[in-house]
Amino acid sequence: MSSGNVVEHKGTLYGVGLGPGDPELVTVKAARLIESAEVVAYHCARHGRSIARSVAEPYLRPSQIEERLVYPVTTETTDHPGGYQGAIDEFYERAAARLAEHLDAGRDVVLLAEGDPLFYGSYMHMHKRLAGRFEAHVVPGVTSVSAASAVLGSPLAERDEVLTVLPGTLAPEVLAERLVSTDAAAVLKLGRTFDGVRQALEDAGRLDQAWYVERATTEKQRVEPLAEVDPESVPYFSLALLPSPVNAGGPFHAAAQATDAQEHGEVVVVGLGPAGREWTTPEALAALAEADDLVGYGPYLARLPDNPRQRKHASDNRVESERAEFALELARRGARVAVVSSGDPGVFAMASAVLEVAAEKGDVPVRVLPGLTAAQAVASRVGAPLGHDFCVLSLSDRLKPWEVIVDRLRAVAAADLVIAVYNPASRSRTWQVGAARDVLLEHRSPDTPVVIGRDVGGPEESVRVVRLADLDQSDVDMRCLLLVGSSTTRIAPGADGRDVVFTPRRYPV
Template structure:
């Protein structure tokens, strides 16, 4: 039905409503349906109307399964009501505000009914399109990225995503508005955010977010963040560029920090690293690692893809040389197959002689996987990356053979990827030439994250096809064992 103005209803939607046997619509408790109001002049006389009234509109309910349970039951009941009409051969039009598949209740009816009955979805003008038109504010241009965000996201996550995008739309305001405003301020986007309420209706109003009274914000409102502000384009004032300072209190001008965030949750980052990240103006790194740094006011983020480590290091060094406070971030420990080496390699350029580089230690993935398994690296062990992107396979093969013959526990980083599927197969074959088939192997995947898994197997039974870049492997020595509780450990001593 579009955002509110009856003239924004599509011709197709108007035609279908006019020929419907049944017109259904959702409504809040004790409230008129906005969708029904928009369609007031289109609903034919004599058709059956089904008002699907939500049992609750906030998180408070006496339902034994809470708010989610109350809504789940409501959607089942609503689907049953519509199914009865459809089974009787009646055409049903379900009115939806905005676009039916954009944060709409229609989706739940579609999930329940589309496989049983012929279904057509008619697109509509979404609310954010009406809002941007109302304020005549371009959201994005050319290769800009637009992000649509629900205001119900946790505040730190909302701030991070706002900092990482060009243009943005924030939906689902109401009670979430104070947190949304704080997130905009933390992301440095508050001065370029407009609030729009009831777009395209007679009660439409808009103003800068900074001027909005939080107590006056209804659910039918949204925030538009202009992508032009990031690039200094358009009529509106660009975001301020960081000044080039002479020095910073508590941090030497020209210093670049290289930090390891740890392999998983925030609690695995060291207090030293968290404290350092609170003092910098710029965070530089591979996009998934930059995304792990909480956003705050004044922090600028520079995320890039894989395989451009030296370019990333030079960009960070350039910022530090200009006097900015900069941190380059890695997962795990930055010195273990991380950005520390790339930064020091780039820093060999005499142009960066005035930049001090300091590497802060972090918890490494091998430590995390080993701890989950027990104590497999309690004795001598070696660490090796199986990626042959930066070193030829014959070198890897020679090192694997030497480590196998030395009977060391072996931690294998980067064991496989979509483009590297044969290296682990060949490595396993080589190891089996020197290690018994029952050698203990630990496969840790996403350790420290919600998807974490840990598999204890043997070298002979290792399922190579199940291993990818999210995994780290620990191949035991001849003395590594698994105890009765399933814990893997390697003795500190070695028999003569």
């Protein structure tokens, strides 16, 4: 569709439907427009993530201008004088003005929309404000209703049946009245409205016919009889479906039950990196956002924002096996569980504990998502001490004998490897650093550089470089990591006045 009164030399606005989530369901026309646009805009909440952008990502170019239109509120309350609606209306006006600046400058703007742009979508608010001033085109997309019908494997309506699409925000009694009077129905906008929608289906006598479909066509899609769904596990991107009564109990219904039988939870072990959100990968952030339950050591969970849809399960740092079994049991009940670790979960962290327990039964899928390690973080602060061969070793004797640690220290020191030393000290382990220093001095020069990194990336960050002979236990605590240089590791003055530590990639022969 197009608006009239087109002004020459102005840009064109395109409302581009991306479909329900699978990037392969983006139309050829939508992909072409996304690739060629000068400006790509998308709505998102204040956390900055955008489902629309993630769907369109395969078609984006690095040189494009991206405009994030960040909602001031989503479902929470606001102190705006006009209330929630006033805050949203003001936001739409500002967003339209931002896009108009690009259009006035002659730039084409593609505004991304999940599903179809004019089907309960945010694009319509921009279209109403801009289509009278600029040329505007809408590219339709596959709706969530069509996607849900497809993954359920059941027709929406057949012959003379009537399909009704309803918002879950209707009052339960109004919704029940509509559900009684229609053949088939799709109820959108669940999330916080789920309890009311379930009540309406029950009051209409149709709860046993209803299906729940979440994130249809994506890797995280979920299909269940709606009566069995835990209200606390329901995100906004889900819907209730009453498919064609003509086909109820037939082969389509059986296929849907088979699909549901295959659905199960999973455990994702996620590395948060060494400190704040900026050290966490987008892949890890996406997994955390999709989880129903978050499991981990208390201080690590405290780094994550509270989400009313999610449950946090904090525990002590010394119960790794118990924590792993708890997470796996949640997944057996159908939950999507994220087990969090600081740094990388595969380096002295939860990945091995979860996989060890999971291997006993082999009934829960486990994925491991990498994170930036503490060793990498500390090394980056001083240069490149890990530029050649290095090893990673823990001084904790809680899970292995001290004699084994000493043997390994001697072996790696004799092999002239740079050593990243994890867990050098704790409240109860106060002598190991001095003992390790003495072992290393059997093979290393007293002048060997040692980097002491503490709370790197955090508010109390400190990084010092000392001689191996001067390494003092009192300078090291449980929040530290040590990098012990090899015979080739060098210290050089940096242009900013600070020393740079690096290990050359060429080894002397």
